[in-house]
Amino acid sequence: MLNKKASTQKTREKILDTAEHLFSIYGIDGTSVRNITRQAGVDLSLVNYYFNTKDQLFEEVLVRRVAKMSDARIEQLNEFNFNEDKNTAIPKILRRFIEPLIGKNENEVKELSNYRKLIALVANSKLWQDVIFKYHYDPIAEEYIDAIWRLSNNLSREDVCWAFNFFLGSLTNAIAETGRVDRLSYGDACSSDLDTMVNKIVAYSSAAILHMGNIKTTH
Amino acid sequence: MLNKKASTQKTREKILDTAEHLFSIYGIDGTSVRNITRQAGVDLSLVNYYFNTKDQLFEEVLVRRVAKMSDARIEQLNEFNFNEDKNTAIPKILRRFIEPLIGKNENEVKELSNYRKLIALVANSKLWQDVIFKYHYDPIAEEYIDAIWRLSNNLSREDVCWAFNFFLGSLTNAIAETGRVDRLSYGDACSSDLDTMVNKIVAYSSAAILHMGNIKTTH
DNA sequence: GTCTATAGCTTGATAGAC
DNA sequence: GTCTATCAAGCTATAGAC
Structure with a gap:
């Protein structure tokens, strides 16, 4: 069983990886938060939980x-x-x-x-x-x-x-x-x-x- | 007064010019048909009238x-x-x-x-x-x-x-x-x-x- | 930390009057 | 050829239960 911190890390990075992937193909405007979470297998609302907005998610993808x-x-x-x-x-x-x-x-x-x-x-x-x-x-x-x-x-x-x-x-x-x-x-x-x-x-x-x-x- | 053909030409090209402009800045997905028609000063539905779909409008922008x-x-x-x-x-x-x-x-x-x-x-x-x-x-x-x-x-x-x-x-x-x-x-x-x-x-x-x-x- | 449910808005496209 | 009005779908973001 994962503890809280490990789960956070895993979910966060799954979102980041999937976002990076879809952004790189379809661009930022061509990629919806829904597509990212669906493909990452996590809940839609978790993007806002971890990154607040789609723009900040994109920023994080780069900063990483x-x-x-x-x-x-x-x-x-x-x-x-x-x-x-x-x-x-x-x-x-x-x-x-x-x-x-x-x-x-x-x-x-x-x-x-x-x-x-x-x-x-x-x-x-x-x-x-x-x-x-x-x-x-x-x-x-x-x-x-x-x-x-x-x-x-x-x-x-x-x-x-x-x-x-x-x-x-x-x-x-x-x-x-x-x-x-x-x-x-x-x-x-x-x-x-x-x-x-x-x-x-x-x-x-x-x-x-x-x-x-x-x-x-x-x- | 413009005849039908001249009007068509004018509207068509106004749409094409504006689309080319906005696409070149914001990308295809970052530009909405509404933004194009608003900036071109023509009605929203005329894009579909002249070009059927947004994708075909983009194609026309290039082909031109x-x-x-x-x-x-x-x-x-x-x-x-x-x-x-x-x-x-x-x-x-x-x-x-x-x-x-x-x-x-x-x-x-x-x-x-x-x-x-x-x-x-x-x-x-x-x-x-x-x-x-x-x-x-x-x-x-x-x-x-x-x-x-x-x-x-x-x-x-x-x-x-x-x-x-x-x-x-x-x-x-x-x-x-x-x-x-x-x-x-x-x-x-x-x-x-x-x-x-x-x-x-x-x-x-x-x-x-x-x-x-x-x-x-x-x- | 994760889920359901939904608000509130924008999108592309069309039907029908003129 | 141009307009109004509108539909159905998708969008980001959030509130609140667990």
Whole structure:
């Protein structure tokens, strides 16, 4: 028999897990509290008991993941060796930024699967900028931008900002695992093969950052 | 006094314009038919009269733009000179792909503004892949992938697919105009300055495609 | 902490007058 | 083609029993 505290933990997390899952597929407005509780197998009123409102439930879904993510990224940065040649340092630092979003082992990769898709879904919307990105993600993004700026000696900070945003756009689209690359490649590439995806995006984005200064864009 | 046909055209397009606008901000589920008709200044029941269902209205919002977009992109490709050096050809072909989404003059840029944001919103969702991208956008994407593959002699088609998807991820995020690059650059960059954005993304993505084959990604 | 029951509102869609 | 009126269903949130 579960005691009160263990039951609370179990119900709370069942709601959070199910909410994260449905939000990541149908969006926040496309997911009703009823659908969440039905699929989680708990009573409708328990969402309001634990989280007050649907909005606060969504906030909790995010907060639950975001602290760990930021800590891991900062740790990766603190341990980073900036004396390395930039041709190898840039790929490394991008990989360090990506890894906490993917996970270190099979379990973690699976655990973060719905979270990744949810982040992808809100990344291209202006609505969630203040709620999510401004406070939770921007401070760490700024650290990485400064680090990359230090490593790439021939770019302005503004250009590094553009570059990092383009990189984030590629990344958020890739973790959405839309299956589009599968179709376009006639099955040769697989959007759910995250190991390969990470290798490809690191190569692509590093090449972009290292060489964008030398491209002529006059048309 | 307007005749019947002119009135129909006017009401239909007022609904389409308003729907496109609200969908692009709040998403499909976050926008009610009532909100659309209220803001458009037309009666609630006219949505069902002209479009039957909300889903079909959304479909019409997309279809209205997509044919022009595809035609322009194919035309750009047909006129393309493939004998040029790849270092200048790659930036050029990427620019050709982007331009129809932005518009040729101030009016077009403004007219397509909401459409761009709507596309950005659905691009990172698996839900809309079949409805929108598979049939409306993939055929043209394949043409551009093959063209880029032809130009970049040292990449596999699979790698070009990954690259083009990363490019599309950057692009869809950029046209969302989330304002994030503004914050991260402390105001030096501006996400609504599309001219600059296009120059930057062309440089970034061309560098990526031209040089990704030479990056070592071992960690 | 979990349940039933329900209030109060918004939703998409339609029937029928003009 | 446009309007009023309305339906049936779904929604978030809450009050109160256990």
